[in-house]
Amino acid sequence: MGRAITVRDMISVEEARERILSHFSRLEPETKPITDGLGQVLAQDVRSDFDIPPLDNTAMDGYAVIAADTDGASEASPVRLRVAGDLAAGYIYEGTVTPGTAVRIMTGASIPGGADSIVPFEETDEALDGPKLETEVAVLKAVQPGANVRKAGEDVRKGETVLPKDAVLHAAQIGLLASVGKAEVSVYRRPVVAILSTGDELLDVGEPVMPGKIYDSNAYSVSSMVVEAGGIPQRLGIAADTVDALTVKLREGLEADMLVTSAGVSRGDFDVVKDVLAKEGEIDFWTVRMRPGKPLACGAFSTENGHVPHIGLPGNPVSSMVTFELFGRPAIYKMLGKAGWQRPRVTAVAKERIVNEDGRRVYARAILTRNGDGDHEASLTGPQGSGILTSMALANALAIVPEDALAIEPGQQVECLLLE
Amino acid sequence: MGRAITVRDMISVEEARERILSHFSRLEPETKPITDGLGQVLAQDVRSDFDIPPLDNTAMDGYAVIAADTDGASEASPVRLRVAGDLAAGYIYEGTVTPGTAVRIMTGASIPGGADSIVPFEETDEALDGPKLETEVAVLKAVQPGANVRKAGEDVRKGETVLPKDAVLHAAQIGLLASVGKAEVSVYRRPVVAILSTGDELLDVGEPVMPGKIYDSNAYSVSSMVVEAGGIPQRLGIAADTVDALTVKLREGLEADMLVTSAGVSRGDFDVVKDVLAKEGEIDFWTVRMRPGKPLACGAFSTENGHVPHIGLPGNPVSSMVTFELFGRPAIYKMLGKAGWQRPRVTAVAKERIVNEDGRRVYARAILTRNGDGDHEASLTGPQGSGILTSMALANALAIVPEDALAIEPGQQVECLLLE
Numbered sequence: 001m002g003r004a005i006t007v008r009d010m011i012s013v014e015e016a017r018e019r020i021l022s023h024f025s026r027l028e029p030e031t032k033p034i035t036d037g038l039g040q041v042l043a044q045d046v047r048s049d050f051d052i053p054p055l056d057n058t059a060m061d062g063y064a065v066i067a068a069d070t071d072g073a074s075e076a077s078p079v080r081l082r083v084a085g086d087l088a089a090g091y092i093y094e095g096t097v098t099p100g101t102a103v104r105i106m107t108g109a110s111i112p113g114g115a116d117s118i119v120p121f122e123e124t125d126e127a128l129d130g131p132k133l134e135t136e137v138a139v140l141k142a143v144q145p146g147a148n149v150r151k152a153g154e155d156v157r158k159g160e161t162v163l164p165k166d167a168v169l170h171a172a173q174i175g176l177l178a179s180v181g182k183a184e185v186s187v188y189r190r191p192v193v194a195i196l197s198t199g200d201e202l203l204d205v206g207e208p209v210m211p212g213k214i215y216d217s218n219a220y221s222v223s224s225m226v227v228e229a230g231g232i233p234q235r236l237g238i239a240a241d242t243v244d245a246l247t248v249k250l251r252e253g254l255e256a257d258m259l260v261t262s263a264g265v266s267r268g269d270f271d272v273v274k275d276v277l278a279k280e281g282e283i284d285f286w287t288v289r290m291r292p293g294k295p296l297a298c299g300a301f302s303t304e305n306g307h308v309p310h311i312g313l314p315g316n317p318v319s320s321m322v323t324f325e326l327f328g329r330p331a332i333y334k335m336l337g338k339a340g341w342q343r344p345r346v347t348a349v350a351k352e353r354i355v356n357e358d359g360r361r362v363y364a365r366a367i368l369t370r371n372g373d374g375d376h377e378a379s380l381t382g383p384q385g386s387g388i389l390t391s392m393a394l395a396n397a398l399a400i401v402p403e404d405a406l407a408i409e410p411g412q413q414v415e416c417l418l419l420e
Numbered sequence: 421m422g423r424a425i426t427v428r429d430m431i432s433v434e435e436a437r438e439r440i441l442s443h444f445s446r447l448e449p450e451t452k453p454i455t456d457g458l459g460q461v462l463a464q465d466v467r468s469d470f471d472i473p474p475l476d477n478t479a480m481d482g483y484a485v486i487a488a489d490t491d492g493a494s495e496a497s498p499v500r501l502r503v504a505g506d507l508a509a510g511y512i513y514e515g516t517v518t519p520g521t522a523v524r525i526m527t528g529a530s531i532p533g534g535a536d537s538i539v540p541f542e543e544t545d546e547a548l549d550g551p552k553l554e555t556e557v558a559v560l561k562a563v564q565p566g567a568n569v570r571k572a573g574e575d576v577r578k579g580e581t582v583l584p585k586d587a588v589l590h591a592a593q594i595g596l597l598a599s600v601g602k603a604e605v606s607v608y609r610r611p612v613v614a615i616l617s618t619g620d621e622l623l624d625v626g627e628p629v630m631p632g633k634i635y636d637s638n639a640y641s642v643s644s645m646v647v648e649a650g651g652i653p654q655r656l657g658i659a660a661d662t663v664d665a666l667t668v669k670l671r672e673g674l675e676a677d678m679l680v681t682s683a684g685v686s687r688g689d690f691d692v693v694k695d696v697l698a699k700e701g702e703i704d705f706w707t708v709r710m711r712p713g714k715p716l717a718c719g720a721f722s723t724e725n726g727h728v729p730h731i732g733l734p735g736n737p738v739s740s741m742v743t744f745e746l747f748g749r750p751a752i753y754k755m756l757g758k759a760g761w762q763r764p765r766v767t768a769v770a771k772e773r774i775v776n777e778d779g780r781r782v783y784a785r786a787i788l789t790r791n792g793d794g795d796h797e798a799s800l801t802g803p804q805g806s807g808i809l810t811s812m813a814l815a816n817a818l819a820i821v822p823e824d825a826l827a828i829e830p831g832q833q834v835e836c837l838l839l840e
Contacts, residue, residue, distance in 0.1 A: 034625065034640060034746065035596070035640060035643055035653075036648075038644050038647055038648070049629070050629055052632065054629070054631070054632070054633075054634065054636070055631065055632060059805075088621075088661065089620065089621035089623070090619060090620035090632055090633055091621075091622025091632055092631055092632045096612070107735070107766065108619075108621055108634070109621070109734070110631075110632045123684065136485055137633070150805070155805070155808045155809075155810065156810065162813075164808060167813075170644070170648075170813075170840070171641045171642075171644035171645040171648060171741065172641060172741060172812040172813040172815070173813050174640050174641055174643075174644040174814075175637040175638065175640050175641025175642075175644070175711050175741065175809050175812070176623050176809045176810060176813050177625075177640070177641035177735065178635055178636065178637040178639070178641070179637035179809055180635065181625055181626070181629065182625060182629075182637045183625040183626035192682075197472075199509055199510060199528075200508055200509065200510035200511065201508075201509035201511075201528055201529070202480075202510070203601070205597075205598050205601055205602060205603040206603035207471070207601075209470055209474070209601065211474070211475065211530075212474070212475060212510055212511060212512045212529075212530045213510055214473065214474065214475075214528070214599070215598055215599050215600065216598065217595040217596065217598040217599035218595065218634070219592050219598070220454060220455060220595050220597070220598035221591045221592060221594055221595025221598070222591075222595075223455055223594075224455060224458050224590070224591035224594040224595070225591040227455075227458055228458070228590070228591060233455075235455075241508065264541045266746025273625070282651065296611060307509060315527070315528070317595060317599065320590060322590065322596065324787070345644065361474055365444055383780055385570070385574075385575070386481075388575045388576075389592060389595050389596045390576065390582060390596060391597075392592040392595070392596075393582075393583065393587075393590075393592040393593050393596050407770055420590070
């Protein structure tokens with residue numbers, strides 16, 4: 001703290017992220033009911049123990065027949081077959097289809113022995129007259145052997161891997177697990193993220209207004225970002241700016257997989273957080289070459305069982321959200337075993353000037369829209385002060401001004417990270 | 421059921437959706453802790469009861485001074501001021517800054533009476549030597565009145581609407597609610613969606629394999645889609661194909677806001693679902709001009725307190741997912757009071773032929789990638805049979821072949837709905 005910090009002393013966003021991620025590892029697997037695994041990552045390959053479909057079955061409602069019986073059938077000269085039975089899906093026909101006979105059969109039902117093809121209702125007289133529990137059906141069109149038959153194992157072969165390790169479980173994957181009979185699934189555990197706000201100036205929501213105090217918003221915005229990223233937030237509340245208060249609160253988060261503090265990391269107020277973390281673990285203070293969100297801390301809080309990685313966010317509401325977006329969210333993804341923390345990027349045309357005051361990379365809160373030609377356009381959401389959360393609430397993107405650009409001028413291209 | 425269904429008898433996807441949505445309304449508001457409202461929609465405007473910041477405060481760590489005192493200050497001839505106090509954020513300075521004095525002050529702290537500007541540490545000798553609890557500070561640069569002061573109400577004025585009714589609560593909005601001191605929020609309630617699978621051929625996961633039977637996947641994939649859309653799934657399990665079994669199971673879903681059944685709506689097996697719904701409410705059967713997912717039912721199940729809207733999905737795993745995507749998801753959004761159920765659309769170049777066999781709109785499971793030029797390309801995920809859930813698990817988009825196109829040829833443009 002003994003000298004002014006200049007741009008040369010700063011580390012890049014990429015270097016900060018790399019250093020932070022080095023503190024995190026994928027968590028251990030847990031086994032849970034398949035629907036509870038939605039959004040998590042498979043910890044092992046899932047194979048099918050059986051063919052799907054398990055037996056040859058019909059893709060259509062119709063009649064199971066011997067194809068040769070239908071040779072020459074037409075509307076003008078239908079082939080009449082004796083209906084020997086009626087078979088719903090889920091049942092096995094006990095008899096055998098013999099020449100001159102047919103079994104009425106519903107989609108999904110297994111093909112009766114002896115039959116080799118299905119004549120759909122539409123190609124029989126049932127289509128014209130509705131189902132009659134008659135003993136004869138007229139086939140109006142010849143079928144080929146195998147017609148409308150789904151073969152056993154056509155979708156999935158016994159022993160086949162239906163979902164590989166590291167697959168993310170969305171709705172189709174959960175359905176696929178069910179289709180191979182799995183009630184439970186092994187996925188990497190969701191991280192518990194302990195969140196602590198520091199500062200004597202903070203009130204918690206629900207407390208009465210007091211002169212000079214402000215309501216803590218960081219615990220709530222960051223906790224919501226943790227949920228959106230797939231973690232489980234554990235809000236520790238607000239710690240006063242004393243070593244004792246901070247130590248007590250931090251120790252409540254010792255069971256967590258990650259500790260996030262906000263405030264207490266800018267130049268003037270290093271000492272309390274620094275002292276506590278230095279005593280209870282280790283901490284690095286960085287100045288990241290970005291705006292908003294310059295000051296950042298990273299370290300680890302020692303516990304009896306090891307250590308809890310720690311990210312210290314700036315106290316300003318927008319800075320804390322932007323730094324959590326760039327550093328905290330990737331850490332949660334890494335613990336989940338999930339790739340793809342990168343937000344989609346879009347190149348837009350700047351609708352207004354976006355300035356870069358001091359050679360840091362600017363992440364400006366922006367509204368991305370499409371013009372008549374389908375091109376993306378980026379406008380700022382208003383004043384870019386880092387205390388102004390309304391501007392973050394309006395944003396659907398962060399527009400990036402590179403370190404070496406003095407400004408993006410209206411009409412110039414600007415790269416944007418999509419937030420939604 | 422007395423005649424073949426032709427394309428002319430079918431209704432369009434848009435007409436089916438409009439008819440279905442006419443059964444649904446936005447649900448009533450509920451009040452809950454702000455973090456629990458994440459993803460829901462505000463049922464009323466939220467105003468601030470106070471200015472933010474509540475008082476003029478400092479944007480920097482530094483010294484609160486009278487600007488006129490610093491006139492002419494430079495590194496060569498610093499202005500020396502007596503340090504009359506030290507003020508952390510959250511505290512109010514009891515005294516007054518008089519000419520020739522300064523108060524050491526931390527970011528966010530209220531500006532002491534008498535002072536009109538802040539000299540940052542970097543522009544004092546503290547920056548060079550570190551903080552000394554001395555009684556004098558040397559100012560190295562003149563400041564203007566108002567420098568580094570954030571004015572009361574600069575971010576939010578007392579009485580101002582910070583979030584309008586109908587805003588969706590993401591992380592920034594939750595933070596904004598906290599910043600105006602709100603512990604609770606009024607949002608439109610999440611719908612409970614009862615999900616019932618029908619069919620004698622179905623086994624539930626965990627049951628042993630049986631000949632001719634298949635595992636029910638629809639309850640699990642649809643339940644996951646309900647969660648992803650913001651609803652609360654209530655799985656009713658599997659009903660056998662009998663009036664009694666179906667009636668008993670359906671009545672378990674009477675407290676839900678929406679009932680989803682799967683299977684039992686195709687031509688051959690209308691009768692059981694039709695009979696039960698006709699007795700217990702009302703139901704329409706439609707053939708929607710789309711593939712997969714042609715048969716669809718919609719109606720309402722009567723209860724003592726009114727009725728529960730009902731969507732009857734096809735039984736095939738892919739058909740049920742695609743129809744729930746097109747019809748069920750918008751219904752959940754409508755109940756949540758949420759706009760934007762439409763998926764983003766992208767025009768891609770088809771990498772392979774996508775056929776349209778029979779004049780219906782095809783929703784083909786596709787993998788969308790970008791080529792070297794940044795253009796989107798769409799490939800199919802494999803065979804497009806509607807029983808094959810593996811193809812759905814691989815898809816990140818649905819590629820649309822219009823009703824009047826016989827096929828999309830390789831190299832032609834194809835419109836795609838993004839699923840992720």
